[in-house]
Each structure stands twice: as structure tokens, then as C-alpha cells.
Amino acid sequence: MSDETPPRPVDEARERIRSRLAAGSRLCCCLDFDGTLAPIVEDPDAAAPTAENEAAVASLSADPAVSTAIVSGRALADVRERIDGPSIYAGNHGLELERNDSLAVHPVARKRAARIDEVCGILESVLDPIPNARIENKRLTGTVHYRSVPPAMRPIVQRRTHAVVDRFGGDALEVSSGKRILEIGPSIPWGKGNAVALIAADMQPGAVPIYIGDDVTDESAFRTVESDGIGIRVGGDEPSAASYRLDSPDAVARFLEWLESIATETLERAGSQASAPARAAIAADGSTNDYSGS
Numbered sequence: 001m002s003d004e005t006p007p008r009p010v011d012e013a014r015e016r017i018r019s020r021l022a023a024g025s026r027l028c029c030c031l032d033f034d035g036t037l038a039p040i041v042e043d044p045d046a047a048a049p050t051a052e053n054e055a056a057v058a059s060l061s062a063d064p065a066v067s068t069a070i071v072s073g074r075a076l077a078d079v080r081e082r083i084d085g086p087s088i089y090a091g092n093h094g095l096e097l098e099r100n101d102s103l104a105v106h107p108v109a110r111k112r113a114a115r116i117d118e119v120c121g122i123l124e125s126v127l128d129p130i131p132n133a134r135i136e137n138k139r140l141t142g143t144v145h146y147r148s149v150p151p152a153m154r155p156i157v158q159r160r161t162h163a164v165v166d167r168f169g170g171d172a173l174e175v176s177s178g179k180r181i182l183e184i185g186p187s188i189p190w191g192k193g194n195a196v197a198l199i200a201a202d203m204q205p206g207a208v209p210i211y212i213g214d215d216v217t218d219e220s221a222f223r224t225v226e227s228d229g230i231g232i233r234v235g236g237d238e239p240s241a242a243s244y245r246l247d248s249p250d251a252v253a254r255f256l257e258w259l260e261s262i263a264t265e266t267l268e269r270a271g272s273q274a275s276a277p278a279r280a281a282i283a284a285d286g287s288t289n290d291y292s293g294s
């Protein structure tokens, strides 16, 4: 990506963030889960936010001048169980979005869920002989985990996964990569960045969006927020669409604590409720709870 350069340490952004919030009306804080709030662990079921991140997210979520959103590759129901407080959750890399107690699901992803289920079932058998290979069926997408697979056998996992998706997913499904995972999803141009655009469209004018994430699927969200706000990549200084970086989930917690103190100090309190209607979020008849135009 030509817009990708090594992100700078977030300390260099503090004055910029302070002045943006001082001139703004609201903070819209969007957070990835695994690798951002929760340290990466071998067993995906065991992932949990650090106590400091849990407290920081709860505190930000309780601030009337802040909207917090979790934007995860996990199934929405799964990630909601893991971190409490935010009023907005996006799951399955943005294919499902819950806000104002209403759930919207991408209509194409909904139609292809049966195909995901079929492919996950086949992969269960095909990868069964591979020690520690694991399938996470998230209904709208599926994840093949190979973090705990012996390194010499990982290429087999990759080959078999691609072969099964090619054969049984056809043009309807595609495979992408994450941190020691292969993600299987509908082949449609929709990702976290689209979900973040919908979330930001709901905010009142002058809201400042910040997105913090650690993985490749977070790059589209960085691109969405960078025009009006700030993207922060968790990890090293590899090129990213995010301008700034934090080292680890522990550093995320310290940053969120600071952000909350700055939000308290700077944001005007009056009229801090989200007001503008969501753009293009609900299908034309208003009753299907699907994303429109997709």
C-alpha cells in the first residue's frame, strides 16, 4: 500500500490528540480485541482482556462524551461475552454490527453462512489428522488456527484449507491471513473499515474517531479513520495505514487511561449524545436488519 509507512510512537501524537479533542464534540473510540485489549494466547477460547484494559474500557464507556466500539474478527456474540461496557460491537470483521440494541448483518454474508458451515465441517475432517489444528466456526466466517500446529505441518494446513475453499466455496468464499490463522469469509468488498465508517456516520459533527488494532484486517479501519481521526497499530514499526503505534496490550491500557483523562478535561459535555442518523446501515424497507447496498 502506498499510503503505508512505519507508524510513529504514540507519544508523538499526544498533543495532536489533545488539541483535536479540545476542538471536537465527542470521542469515538473503536477497539480491536485480540492482540489489542487481550494478549495473544495459544488457545483462542482462553483469550481475555487484561484487567487494566477491562477497567479502561469500562471507564471510557461510562463517559457520556465518549462512544466506545469493539470491532473484532470474532463472532459478535463471542466478543461481547469477553468485554463488557461498549454500546457498539462489530463482529466477524464488520459483517455484523450491533448498536442501539439493533443487529445488522451483511446480507451477502448471511446468504453464504450455509456455505461457511459446510466448509468448516469439511475442514474438521480434512484437518483432523493434523495435531492441534483447530476450526473456529463463526457462522459468517470461519477461522483455521495453526498457532499450536508443529511448524513443519503448517504448510499442509495452508494447502488443505485453500484446496477445500477452492473446491467447495468456489467464487463465493475466499481465504485471507491473520496471526497464525487462515480466515475464510465471503468474497465481498466489506471489512472492518466499512463497519467503522457506519459507526462514525452515527456520531454528531465534530466527533473524533480513534481506532486501535494489531492485525491486517485492522488496516482498512485505519484508512477509514485517518482522514478525520487517528489510527494506532499495536506492535512493531512495520508499515501501516495507522500513523501511530503502541507496543502491546499493556501499553494500550495506559493509553486508554490517558485518553479518558484528556476526554474528561477537554470535551464539551453538553449535547454529547450521538445524533446523526446512520447512513446506509439498514436495508431500504427498514425491516430486514441487513446492510444496504451490498
Ligand SMILES: O=P(O)(O)OC[C@H]1O[C@H](O[C@H]2O[C@H](CO)[C@@H](O)[C@H](O)[C@H]2O)[C@H](O)[C@@H](O)[C@@H]1O
Pocket (backbone or CB within 6 Å): 032, 033, 034, 035, 036, 039, 040, 041, 042, 043, 044, 045, 047, 071, 072, 073, 074, 075, 136, 143, 145, 147, 178, 179, 180, 181, 183, 215, 217
Ligand atoms: O479482530 P480481532 O478481535 O483481533 O480477532 C482476530 C482473530 O483473533 C483470534 O485469533 C487470534 O487470537 C487468538 C487468541 O489469542 C490466537 O490463538 C490466534 O492465533 C490469533 O490469530 C480469534 O480466534 C479469531 O476468530 C479472530 O478472527
